[in-house]
Amino acid sequence: MSDNKKSLTVFKTDRHEDFAAIIGSALIVVVVLTYMAFVVPSVSIKPQQDGKLMEIFVKEGAEIKAGDKIFSLEVVKKKWVKNVMEEKVAIQEFTSKAGGKVLKVAGKPGDKVKKDKGAIIVLEHIKGTLP
Numbered sequence: 001m002s003d004n005k006k007s008l009t010v011f012k013t014d015r016h017e018d019f020a021a022i023i024g025s026a027l028i029v030v031v032v033l034t035y036m037a038f039v040v041p042s043v044s045i046k047p048q049q050d051g052k053l054m055e056i057f058v059k060e061g062a063e064i065k066a067g068d069k070i071f072s073l074e075v076v077k078k079k080w081v082k083n084v085m086e087e088k089v090a091i092q093e094f095t096s097k098a099g100g101k102v103l104k105v106a107g108k109p110g111d112k113v114k115k116d117k118g119a120i121i122v123l124e125h126i127k128g129t130l131p
Contacts, residue, residue: 036130042103043131044119045096051075053111054091058102058121065099071120073113100125 047053051073058070072093079086100123107113107120125131 033130037128040131041124043098043100043123043125045070045121045123046116046119047073047113048094048115049073049075049092050115051092051113053107053109053113053120055109056105056107056120058105060102060105062102063100064096064102064123066096068096069093070096071107096123098123098125098129098131 054072054074056071058064058068064070072091075090075092077088077090079088102121103124104122105120106118106122113120123131
């Protein structure tokens, strides 16, 4: 009887397979990021919270940079204080995470908005940058 154990691996060790998996994953990430940076033509900026649109700081055709204020929402902030839920209405300003040209301003002050539903602003991001 022989103690030779046969393995299903093609290589002598599993290190080669691990290395191939790492390279494959890296290639997928590079392809997706390249697609987002150079092929995606525009980005829809949606509200991050439920609330009421108070003000829009940009106009159609304007060039904006990352970090510029783009709109403000009236939101309800909730927190527990001594076993009681307190609600407080606050105005929260949101900034752009990408630079580019404003193609369309879809929202208008007074509109009720839902989290991640409907675009407020459509932005043509700068090619070569991630939206």
